[in-house]
Amino acid sequence: MEIHVKVNGVEYQHEVEPRLLLVHYLRDVLRLTGTHIGCETSVCGSCTIHVDGKASKSCNMLAVQVDGCEVLTIEGLAMKDELHPLQEAFRDNHGLQCGFCTAGMIMTAADFLNELSDLSKESIQDALKGNLCRCTGYHNIVKSIMQAAEKMKEVPV
Ligand code: FES
Ligand code: FES
16 A cells, blocks of 8 residues: 655655555665564553654554654654754763663653643653653653653753
8 A cells, every 4th residue: 555654854655565554664765763663552552653743652553543744753843953842851861871761751751741730740750751761760761751841841842
């Protein structure tokens, strides 16, 4: 089946198998390997990307489902040479160790920071419940997101 999709601002047109998972399309066809595969069962969140502005688990979608959509992956989040405030904050606060979960954490946060009115530690922890990290204990991830939220209040992204 032929799909037309815009990924990180670039238009693509590909013939794909109807059963091809979106995460495999991104990684194997487009070579956007910043999106990771952890569980492939919609549990860990490491494959999170945005589809038409909403955080979505790309292991839980077929490539054909994004026909006509706009997709954003971690590779498209930075603005030219400038890191996104979330990327900066994760770097500043040591919000990662092995980094396997990081792209998914950042893509999830980039969505909910636009919507959450309560940016307390507890509400951020709750909003992250679909993303698992086996290294950090989450403390520095939440701290990073809180720092980014402060910065984004001053300069909306
Ligand atoms: Fe998609 Fe784990 S790989 S949720
Ligand atoms: Fe290793 Fe989160 S930093 S899984």
